[in-house]
């Protein structure tokens with residue numbers, strides 16, 4: 001059996017929240033285990049506050065888990081250099097953040113950070129094509145882009161590093177329905193054409209059904225069900241899921 | 249004994265004017281003014297006697313101890329103004345020490361000044377004061393920068409940038425903020441206000457040209473010390489904001 005691209009083992013995360021002057025520990029993720037094969041597309045579906053973003057942040061190592069481990073190609077990511085982990089596992093945030101003053105700089109920044117040479121498959125025009133942005137935009141100031149354009153640019157910026165895994169944190173939640181569909185199709189294409197392993201986080205049940213991929217339902221910090229959304233929908237008797245899927 | 253303080257008593261008349269003005273304007277500053285008056289008097293008289301004792305004894309260890317105490321008070325004051333910065337006291341103490349010891353040390357080594365406490369202590373005092381302000385400004389700014397640019401910083405980190413790379417811009421801005429007062433002061437020095445050291449020397453009877461010579465040395469020394477302290481404070485503070493795995497801490 002081949003080693004999974006990503007293996008998450010008994011992952012837990014507690015955080016300290018301040019309530020006035022008091023500090024209280026809350027459990028954000030509880031005993032999460034998940035395996036993702038190379039080239040697979042997995043949806044993480046769950047309501048707001050379920051811990052989805054936290055899970056992605058742990059995989060990109062923006063945070064340390066309280067317990068449990070994450071393996072990339074069989075190696076615990078805590079034994080790898082952080083910059084290498086983040087190069088191999090890209091993270092696209094819910095709200096796109098623009099870092100520079102031009103599209104070109106935006107796309108060469110990741111290469112500069114890692115001392116990577118510009119080649120035919122990571123130069124700005126090619127990256128723009130990958131995310132279906134007009135190559136004529138290369139010299140524009142991205143702070144003036146629409147949200148959808150910014151999100152595509154953020155996606156292209158992650159792709160510049162040729163990641164093996166792409167973590168997408170509700171990449172369409174800030175977009176209108178048409179732009180959302182376009183981004184969904186774009187990501188499906190990246191998975192299909194480039195074999196990119198994808199973890200797609202969403203709180204939107206319809207979107208999960210539309211994507212039609214395997215899905216892990218996370219509620220209150222724990223994974224309760226895995227499978228195709230429709231099948232889970234059919235078979236589950238779990239109250240929390242039924243509530244969430246809108247049928248109780 | 250009191251006759252020596254005749255001038256001081258007369259100066260009190262000036263405070264009385266301020267109190268009357270405050271009353272008249274209903275600024276309600278009378279109490280603060282009076283407390284300030286008493287504090288300034290007590291503190292300065294105490295320092296006067298302490299310095300006289302230190303100057304007379306002229307012992308290197310005592311001079312060093314005095315400087316260390318001044319640095320500690322400076323760091324404590326700086327930290328008090330930037331409570332939001334984790335381990336601000338340690339950062340301030342180290343930064344103020346670096347700036348002070350480097351510049352005063354260099355001036356001693358090159359024999360620009362002698363080890364006479366008459367020179368060393370006032371110069372150290374000025375250096376520490378300026379480093380204290382620079383440290384406060386630098387830390388205030390880096391905190392605002394990092395908290396305000398959290399999303400941006402994490403987005404760069406997520407691309408694999410190091411903490412240094414991710415905070416480069418914030419550090420630059422903070423060092424500039426910390427150094428702005430001394431840079432501005434150098435630009436207009438002598439034109440708007442005669443600096444303290446120079447004023448003191450002229451009042452004590454030195455010729456203006458002689459006073460200027462010392463003042464030039466002092467201002468260059470301060471600029472150097474402030475540069476060191478600013479850079480050190482911002483760089484040291486990064487440890488409070490980032491983990492060794494290039495993660496932004498919760499602050």
Ligand SMILES: Nc1ncnc2c1ncn2[C@@H]1O[C@H](COP(=O)(O)OP(=O)(O)OP(=O)(O)O)[C@@H](O)[C@H]1O
Nearest residue numbers: 015016017028047048049050051052053054055203
């Ligand atoms: N920095 C933090 N400090 C304390 N608690 C936090 C912090 N960040 C998140 N939490 C808590 O952890 C839980 C999970 O947060 P998380 O952002 O991972 O949820 P999510 O599933 O991504 O939600 P959403 O769909 O709204 O983005 C929430 O209850 C949240 O309040």
Ligand SMILES: [Mg+2]
Nearest residue numbers: 052053094169
């Ligand atoms: Mg989220």
